Amino acid sequence: MPNHDLSVVGLFLAADPVVKGVMVLLLLASAACWAIVLEKTVVLARANAQARRFETAVADGGGFEEADGPGLPAAILAAGRHEWHDHDANETRAELRERLERAMRVALLEELRRLDAHLPVLATVGSSAPFVGLFGTVWGIMHSFTSIAASNDTSLAVVAPGIAEALFATAIGLVAAIPAVVAYNKLTSDLGRLSQRLSVAVGRLAGHMVRTRARHLKAAE
Template identity: 45%
Template sequence: METVTLAAPGGDHSIWGLFMQAGWVVKFVMLGLIAASIWTWAIIVDKIVAYRRMDASLNRFEQVFWSGQSLEELYRTLADRKTTGMGAVFVSAMREWKKSFEKGAKSPIGLQTRIDKAMELAITREMEGLEGRLGYLASIGSAAPFIGLFGTVVGIMTSFQAIAGSQSTNLAVVAPGIAEALLATALGLLAAIPAVIAYNKLAADAGKLAGRMEGFSDEFSAILSRQIDEKVAPRQAA
């Protein structure tokens, strides 16, 4: 078991001083929690920026799509670009549409199914990027308090050992050691609380973005369904 030296009554009781006086296990826990907290905030900032960009991208695409521009012209504009969001869904559907008619599509049901599947896969790929690393926030939110508690338990155990060795129960002697141990729990909560709040907010925002893309997919599927009926049905009648 590690040993710690109780701080003198007039010692450094700042956060830095308590950290330096802690045992190596508690220090390791604290450093891990600090690193987790920094990474958590990096993810939060990155996701906020990414979601705002995606929301702006969806707004721009909707404006262009419903402006009356022909589907073929819009497809030619976007086909050679790196598209995201609704643009990626649109391009995947149009690509399947064109490939099917180039090969002489005969079954409107089969063509509609392939187009819907292409859009579904495009939405899945987009959501994988948007939801990436959200699981890390959930893990930190649930695990960080217990990791901090582990550091606290170890710190208190070693503090009691040091108290027994010094044969003194004076509050001025006991309090600094207990404070060192409780600092680990505080750092655990400091990492967990923002992670939990951010995870709930970002997961909800991701769901809204997914809902918008799925709504567009349904509307575009209906538009293509009408065009499929106009193109394929006459061929079958002939």
């Protein structure tokens, strides 16, 4: 009776070439997902720190003239500053505020879209990896049954290794899918909360900019 290596490496090496291909594909997808998760975690942590400073500056009622540098607040402030200087004398305060908010929200959405890049990969892997692994399992079991029929031996010692190799593909699919789904839900939730916080800050900043414009106009009279 042949000895079968039932370790992780042994199951992979003994698997059918198609099943091996499925396993390699799933492992590469899992590695890509972890790279995205690590990168987005760092980027979102930096964006949240910038957002906190932005909220503090808005609450203090100043600083909107300085919009240099990278990051979410700088892009929002640059858009607002551009609209603030492009002033129409016949424009009402409500119209000015609407124009400022619209420009800053567009800049916010563009920055959030940049932060959202590659997150759909996590959703795709999370939804498709179990089925890709299942395909490898089905293919491996079919191959095992074909081998069993050719050998005319249906003992458990002959059947079990082939089925174990096939089921290993499903296990890898789940290992790739579960972290991807959890990370996608967490990151999109964090991104949504960041968007809400900055949207509130944009509204407050627009109000402050309108009041500042009114003071400038009154002082110029």
